[in-house]
Amino acid sequence: MQEDKCIFITPKRETAGGKLVMDRNFDFCKKYFGDNNVYFIEHFINLRKKKQLLSMLAGDFFPIGDLKIILRNLINKENIHYIFIDMSLCGNLIKFIKSNFPEILVICYFHNIEFSYFKSMYNSQKKIVRDIILRSVYKTEKKTVQYSDIIIAMNGRDCNDMTKTYGRSADFQLPTSLNDTFIEEKDVNEKDLSLETINLLFVGSAFFANVEAVKWFIEKVTPKLRIPFSLKIVGKGFENIVFEFLPSNVEIRGFVEDLGPYYKNAHYIVSPIFSGSGMKTKTAEALMYGKSILGTDEAFEGFELNYEKVGRKLNTADGYIDFLNALSCSDLKKYNIYSRNVFLEKYCNSSLYKDFSGNMNKILKKGVL
Structure with a gap:
């Protein structure tokens, strides 16, 4: 019997925090679907500004022409049942997947509500620039909410913000977490008796x-x-x-x-x-x-x-x-x-994986969708 396989798609992460959570999500997918059953695609790398601007003017945050070809080839070659998208600004991509491969379940992880984030970030920008960016962010993220089968949010505020902005909440929450890399020392509870600063x-x-x-x-x-x-x-x-x-x-x-x-x-x-x-x-x-x-x-x-x-x-x-x-x-x-x-x-990642797998089992195996 052929195993179900998953494609994990992510943009290149510039911030350390975003990359750590992306790495966590990828590890969770490999653990849940199987190490050899998850294909990793890091797209939108070295994207030319002119190309993205034209995409924004059309109402889509990222151009996806090349990615369509990659996905078609991989889906036709392998037994793909799931696509995990590690960003909410891929609505045009998700619409393409659901229009052409409706049997594939699309899971999207929202690192934040990008429309709210971009409003804060571009608050001081010139109005015409801000309006172009916010319009493309809103339209793209709205498609993500509309076409995703499973939505995972970080926290309750994002769930409420998603409902207020787009009329749908997340299917479950998965907060930020990290691998435990800290090695405790024997004297960590001692007071700093030599403290001067x-x-x-x-x-x-x-x-x-x-x-x-x-x-x-x-x-x-x-x-x-x-x-x-x-x-x-x-x-x-x-x-x-x-x-x-x-x-x-x-x-x-x-x-x-x-x-x-x-x-x-x-x-x-x-x-x-x-x-x-x-x-x-x-x-x-x-x-x-x-x-x-x-x-x-x-x-x-x-x-x-x-x-x-x-x-x-x-x-x-x-x-x-x-x-x-x-x-x-x-x-x-x-x-x-x-x-x-x-x-x-x-x-801690080891604690959060139980929540991830439990919620995925509940949704995928108990007919919630």
Whole structure:
């Protein structure tokens, strides 16, 4: 008997968080359908701007001409029953699949609601540019919602946003998660008795929401801190960002090969994120390392945890200032066992796979569709 096979399609992921979740989704598909039964296609690589612009003007975010040929050949050659698409901006592709191969079930994972994300990202763009981009994003994502058989969202907010924008919610939720790569040390629960400086850390690549967050924190919070502190900014692209005001105890490191030493040395992760959609993979990463986190509503969006135990939810400059200035050096630790346990229970890949496989079994084998 021939086994069912799956094609996994993804665009090239530029952000570290997006790539980690994409890798997770691909691993889950291989585990669920079988290692040798999943074909990987990374498309929309090195896409010429002129070609994409013409596609946008036509109302489609990505041109799919070459991909149609690849898919036809693969579907006709192999016993393809499922196509997993790792992005919601592939509506024209999904429509093509369902129009030509209606027996194939299309599963789409929404990393966020792209229409909401692009509205935030292009808020300051010229109106004509913004309108062209948002129109193509909306039309393409609407087709994804309309033609996908199974939709997976990251969190409840995205489900509600999807319903409000497109009139359909996700079939189930699968939050961000990571492979557990942290090796706990024997002395992680010891207090930092030699503490002279409170070490703060921001981790994230230099995309618009992170740059906005870092500039806000440096301008609004750091000038009013009375504690001895250092702040390190770590993330690809930050070495190229120009700051008008940069205190001597704020260090821009940009891209680093290994985040481990930076997490290990930090007393608090600061995450004053105000824009975006989906979930923040860096929050899950901080939990994995057992770190205390000072984050906004957006930084914690989709995470089920106790904010008081994990650190604190703070949405204003005064909130950050008051909390940090009240810290006592003698009580600080660099390891938060609560954060670590939340990660292991809810945001570790091995834990999340049970949810993925359980929901897939329920939908595919119990006739929900």
